[in-house]
Amino acid sequence: MFEAISGAVLIMFMRICDVSIGTMRTILVVQGRKYLAGLAGSIEVLIWVFAIRYIFQNLDQVINLFGYSIGFGLGNIIGITIEQKIGLGFAQLNIISKIASEKIIEILRKQKYGVTVLPAHGVSGQLSIIVVIIPRKFQKKLIKLIESIDSNAFITVQHSLPYRGFIHGSRK
Secondary structure (H helix, E strand, O other): OHHHHHHHHHHHHHHHHHHHHHHHHHHHHHOOOHHHHHHHHHHHHHHHHHHHHHHHHOOOOOHHHHHHHHHHHHHHHHHHHHHHHHOOOEEEEEEEOOOOHHHHHHHHHHOOOOOEEEEEEEOOEEEEEEEEEEEHHHHHHHHHHHHHHOOOOEEEEEEEOOOOOOOOOOOO
């Protein structure tokens, strides 16, 4: 019985690892980081092959299937959590504030963020769309800063894949 449970736990941990790596690999592919994606894919598949090999060698142990499926689910959760912590790539934040655009612009520039201001016209008249492109790892910090100035600011976040040109980091 101990051997069956330990086998299922082993499979679960292998699936957590390979699915977490697979999540990161997918993000690397989307960002065009082909060599890192290839390396991650090789490791991911190697782990998966070992897990599936163990399952096929022990097909009479139904508990292994539960280890496999639980590992897959947890691997997704852990992979996404890791990616959010690392914050690979860039994000474009579009900010619209009815009451504090100038203050947001001033504070963001004071904090050394690159800010582009686009004039816009809404139902209530003239306003500004504030565009900031930042490394994703600074996204939460920047949103908290904006919300501390205007908690009702409309903020959208988009994945940004720079094509050409200069995107500076913090100029601190």
